[in-house]
């Protein structure tokens with residue numbers, strides 16, 4: 216008995232150590248991400264004048280929505296939120312309309328140059344928008360797309376497309392082709408087989424792609440600030456306002472910007488794990 | 495009215511030729527089994543018939559219609575997939591009724607036929623479950639039911655029983671056979687289980703590397719295999735083969751010589767002597783051999799003997815007296831011997 220117990224205890228110790236290490240690193244990583252969020256949150260929900268108090272109280276003793284209210288009531292914020300939403304929704308529609316079929320093709324058909332296409336799609340992500348911006352602004356001025364929600368949505372779609380194509384390719388690759396074939400032997404055409412079988416099964420993944428696209432567009436600031444003057448999206452407005460507004464205003468803006476990403480990740484983490492862990 | 499006729503079908507995937515050249519006719523109402531080792535092209539041939547693969551050459555007729563260029567839905571077929579391919583987002587009920595809904599069958603009739611299909615495969619308790627909540631065998635039955643309710647004149651089945659346990663498999667085999675007798679749909683049934691093939695097929699087409707080696711009724715295939723491959727593939731245990739050479743009207747193998755009516759075969763030819771396990775007796779005179787293993791199987795005992803270095807299986811009575819390491823002689827009737835060419839493996843005419 217004692218021999219057995221003695222033989223077991225070092226192994227138990229090793230396991231406990233493993234746990235401590237794993238949880239310890241997890242906690243460190245979580246703090247690394249959470250502390251800035253928390254500080255932003257604290258500053259966004261304290262009184263404007265408290266922003267400069269130092270050291271900060273670790274617990275929110277004295278919450279107030281005054282700062283947030285000032286931020287939300289200041290001129291242009293509401294309009295820019297509407298703009299941001301309009302741009303994001305347009306971006307989702309455009310990038311899914313073009314990206315999902317491309318992803319489907321990549322997943323289903325083996326064609327000459329398929330690898331190359333995949334590579335080019337990825338490579339396009341490396342092209343810096345900054346270089347494009349001036350010619351783009353000129354072109355948009357000519358086309359009447361400058362300072363226009365649709366114009367920004369087009370640019371955002373261009374940014375989101377590589378991502379949407381690759382993700383939807385992964386999603387459709389996860390839907391067995393034999394399911395569609397079975398549907399085709401049961402009286403479906405290619406199209407109806409897609410609509411009745413592949414699409415419903417791909418829907419969660421497509422939704423995740425859509426919401427990811429939303430966040431890309433919601434957070435994008437460079438193109439939006441260059442290509443707009445009055446029709447600012449929220450990030451463009453915040454960026455513009457940063458230079459001339461008090462610190463508490465910046466915190467409120469930052470908090471307002473960060474929220475959608477957090478909410479998104481909270482609801483979508485299951486799909487995200489599937490997307491990256493699976494295929 | 496709905497036989498299948500294939501003429502010179504060729505199908506390649508890039509550099510691999512899955513179907514070399516196959517011409518085959520399945521008569522109306524016939525139950526044809528496609529049998530062959532893994533990777534020989536059974537599924538590919540079935541998919542060509544279904545219209546899921548476009549053939550590189552050849553034509554396919556179903557009934558009188560040339561369907562070579564028609565999509566699957568216009569071919570009047572129903573198919574059971576090797577991987578079941580049941581729709582995960584639909585209940586068993588919707589799965590079975592899917593094809594009928596596509597055909598816009600009126601609701602009352604649709605529900606009746608779904609019920610019938612479910613009853614036939616003992617799926618009634620699961621009608622409102624999703625496939626994820628079923629076992630592999632139950633999923634496979636859903637796939638079979640989904641194809642059966644279509645009432646298509648041609649039924650294509652790709653190893654539909656491969657995932658059932660032995661007992662259920664026996665039962666399902668009998669059910670499918672009875673069903674076929676009742677409805678007489680033209681059926682092409684893929685399997686690599688030769689017992690299943692023997693018990694179900696009106697004819698069996700034995701495939702090997704993209705060609706059909708032999709297509710005949712089961713017993714004919716068993717007694718007169720067209721090649722060493724077929725003899726070695728059909729039957730459990732497979733046919734035994736002894737290598738040798740003809741010499742002065744006799745067949746000379748390793749350590750034995752058998753008289754053969756040498757009139758037909760020229761001297762010095764390399765031959766294979768093929769003989770079934772149940773046609774070998776332990777006798778006084780014959781091919782000398784040494785017993786290696788005795789396996790009692792219940793009704794009979796399977797004895798493995800060595801002729802030279804070649805293992806030969808013998809079906810012996812269960813009360814056989816032979817023991818391992820004993821020297822025995824193998825006797826058989828000349829009429830039971832099947833001669834094959836040793837280089838090509840093809841059977842000699844007899």
Ligand SMILES: Nc1ncnc2c1ncn2[C@@H]1O[C@H](COP(=O)(O)OP(=O)(O)OP(=O)(O)O)[C@@H](O)[C@H]1O
Nearest residue numbers: 507510511512531532533534535536537538539686
């Ligand atoms: N889509 C494909 N692309 C490339 N090669 C393929 C494809 N489908 C089948 N093959 C090849 O064709 C050959 C025949 O395959 P097939 O699936 O018809 O075999 P099978 O007889 O059904 O085997 P099993 O009993 O294992 O199901 C194999 O060599 C396979 O690798």
Ligand SMILES: [Mg+2]
Nearest residue numbers: 536537538576
């Ligand atoms: Mg197969």
